[in-house]
Amino acid sequence: MSIDPQASTVWWANRITDLPFDFSQEHETPENLAILKDTGARVHVIANQKGGVGKTTTTLNIAAVVADVLQESAELLHVFIDTPGSLQDENLLLEALKYAHDVIVPMPPEGLAFDPTARTISKVIEPSGLPYTVVINNWDPRDGAADLNETIAYIEAQGWPRAKTVIRRYKVHTRASVEGKVVTQYQKNRASFEAREDFYRLALEFGFGGR
Numbered sequence: 001m002s003i004d005p006q007a008s009t010v011w012w013a014n015r016i017t018d019l020p021f022d023f024s025q026e027h028e029t030p031e032n033l034a035i036l037k038d039t040g041a042r043v044h045v046i047a048n049q050k051g052g053v054g055k056t057t058t059t060l061n062i063a064a065v066v067a068d069v070l071q072e073s074a075e076l077l078h079v080f081i082d083t084p085g086s087l088q089d090e091n092l093l094l095e096a097l098k099y100a101h102d103v104i105v106p107m108p109p110e111g112l113a114f115d116p117t118a119r120t121i122s123k124v125i126e127p128s129g130l131p132y133t134v135v136i137n138n139w140d141p142r143d144g145a146a147d148l149n150e151t152i153a154y155i156e157a158q159g160w161p162r163a164k165t166v167i168r169r170y171k172v173h174t175r176a177s178v179e180g181k182v183v184t185q186y187q188k189n190r191a192s193f194e195a196r197e198d199f200y201r202l203a204l205e206f207g208f209g210g211r
């Protein structure tokens, strides 16, 4: 699900029929989120008010791997809500948090992302009282571990809960957002398997393979 107004202008909103899970775009009627309360599903909000950190990438791909594992399930078990990467749309994020069970905060391993992420966490997520986990996304192993370790140290100094899984940077992800594909639809080759593995690991770490 997405409540990002910008999302209606990007590829995947127009390709929703191809996605391996149910998808809805609700930025115009965020009050529709209230029905989630009756479904019994676990609701996970993907949030960071810094733009371009990988919220949409994380939302679509974690939904894809969870749907892949739980395909036999008739019940709606997990809902992932993509949210806007801007301060102007904070009301939409706050609305989503009302129905959430937890929050996933993607963050790239770069200093420029530190302060905006800290703002989102301290001003919006922590006041909600919801449990949250920061996930480092878009780390390129070829750059070495310095930026990664610096980011981990920063997260630990802040006292934020952090996923052990790090989502690596792969060109297939960048390309996929143009082609309208999610990880479970990538071509079968080495890079795609590696790229996909990160999202399976993340889902496993979060315990999303069941209820």
Ligand SMILES: Nc1ncnc2c1ncn2[C@@H]1O[C@H](COP(=O)(O)OP(=O)(O)OP(=O)(O)O)[C@@H](O)[C@H]1O
Pocket (backbone or CB within 6 Å): 004, 006, 050, 051, 052, 053, 054, 055, 056, 057, 058, 083, 084, 085, 086, 137, 138, 139, 167, 168, 169, 170, 171, 172, 173, 174, 175, 177
């Ligand atoms: N792990 C990754 N590997 C390669 N490319 C990535 C990765 N994560 C994100 N990207 C690319 O970075 C760009 C921004 O990612 P994405 O759209 O998911 O961020 P966002 O937080 O949803 O942005 P916005 O705040 O604008 O909604 C996209 O082109 C996406 O394909």
Ligand SMILES: [Mg+2]
Pocket (backbone or CB within 6 Å): 004, 055, 056, 057, 082, 083, 085
């Ligand atoms: Mg987005």
